[in-house]
Amino acid sequence: MNATGTPTGDPESCQLLAAGGHSRLVLLHYNHSGRLAGRAGAEEAGLGVLRGLFVAMSCLVVLENLLVLVAIASRMRSRRWVYYCLVNITLSDLLTGAAYLANVLLSGAHTFRLAPAQWFLREGLLFMALAASTFSLLFTAGERFVTMVRPVAESGATKRGRVCSFIGLCWLLAALLGLLPLLGWNCVCAFQRCSSLLPLYSKDYILFCVVVFAFILATIMVLYGAIFRVVRANGQKAPSTPARRKARRLLKTVLMILVAFVVCWGPLFGLLLADIFGSNVWAQEYLRGMDWILALAVLNSAVNPIIYSFRSREVCRAVVGFLCGACLRLGLRGPGDCLAQAVEAHSAASNTDSSLRPRDSFRGSRSHSFRMREPLTSVSSVRSV
Template identity: 30%
Template sequence: MTLNTDPTTTLSNSSSPEGNCLDDADNVHETVRHYALVALTPVILITNLVVLLLLAAHRPFRRPDLLLIASLCCADLMVGAACIATIVTRAREATLSGCLLRTGLSVFAVQASIFCLLAVACDRLVAIVCALRYNHFVTYRRAMIAVLLLWGLALLFGLLPLLGWNRGEELYAGYCSFLLVFPPSFVATSFVLALLPIGAILLIHAYLYSQARVHIRRIDAMERVLGQKPCGTLGMSVRSWKCVRTVTLVAGCVLACWCPFLLTSLYALITERAACIVIEVVGTHLLVLGYVNSALNPVVYVLRNKELKAVAWATVARMCKKRDS
């Protein structure tokens, strides 16, 4: 079975002996992905469950900002569920419907996670720009509505391939890979729906960093006037370095994890004859790298939130105390 060579409807391959990649579900990239997911999935599930338990166990944390973090953890747990499905099937679904169900779950979970990251960033922006009226603008009810809308949009997009936006049963030969079952139009839409929120997240954190730097410079200037020279590296105070670390941690995790997948997918989309190795690497190694973000998110947001971090350390201390006694 061969793919249609029309570049608007399919991705072909010049280097494969058969002219396509559909019969190679046992390639080495899939094997590497399988074992990588076996190691990564428990980390995703455990870290996100721990944060959810921290949030559920403490009433003071039932606030709009922490609801958004809880929503992010739930989305990342869905990513973990998609990883489990991939481990079980090993991209060898017998039917196109089964393939689209699993890949649609992955698309839904990843898109929900990215949307939730954007919601958390917007919440921080409102907290900084409208600090005095934050409680008026951001209520628990509005946060809940925003979460439901974002999850609904992600779910709808994840279901579209199963509802008909796919390459068709006649082109499916048992290898369930991202770029082989989704048409270029869906891949392009996925690219836009992921890149726009990530770009917005980066812009928001760049703005927050610039605002923080203004306040830090004022504090440093006051300390110099009082004779308290701020200590630091490369002429930057400790506060400045802390601000840089925070922005790098949050924005860097998203960029490092998802940009390789998105950019390589775009390359495969616009290249008339994409090599099998590109298609296979996008659907295996780079997709796993994107999933790593779901393991990092709970750690990043616990480290950034002083209350959550304090509760986490207090919980660990209590557990150690009980074990010693």
């Protein structure tokens, strides 16, 4: 890059590199964006330390979500729609950690050995995983809104089929969003339209992603606000204190969800907006914290299973039972009686499942007006939002 910030190669040579899929095209775009400035000596050593921290964090995200996923699949006997939503959120967060791990391992000097298609695939898989996690949160909020605020009487098979269809739609939209640059929405050889943070991505595409994610956040807030108003109204009408405790518990859970989302995603939104609307010189000078900010967004995938899973007593029992069972199979004993805890968790889950069957059969014999109140009871029994 020369003093004026223009690319060192002419457009014809850039087009030849793009047509041949040469890795030099990636280097050319990074050089124009200013991302190569200062990549030498002590800073490279610092990047190695940071890369180690990011690898450890991504492994934590993967292991945490894998634990919850296996515990839910092996210990929870209930197959209500909430089960499928929890599995979907956990799976998307697990893939987010795996995609971020691959992104970190293929960064640094490995970046300039990648062909343009490989670079788009590396970044696109991370975008796709993050989008799938976010879409999963939106779908869960929407399903809870429909169940609690606009209940519709339908069979369990119909409900599960609809839930699975929408889960498939979430993944389809996430894949489309993440792979749009690979399909052609990019700025290859159009340097003036390129992002400074993601040098082969078009600023228009990044703005589109920011608008989509901001819309998702606003929609989640509206849906959970409506859910909370319904639960609070029911709690005020009920003379017993348990209903009010459920309303307060729901409020705490909703606040945790929104605060975690805003804290983890807010800095990334701000950084991307600054990259889109700021000058290239300003971006090259001040927008160098993307690694930490992106890591913070990925960290939301480690917070999600804590909020969505461990706020559910049934899922918490499943995780504790799975861990205790694994310890017993390995011949380990903790300071407490792990065997007793595992048996208690297993029996509690069994009692929960057995108690659900009489209620389901009882509901089937009731009138339609009673069934309209069913989702509020079923959701509150799970105690997760």
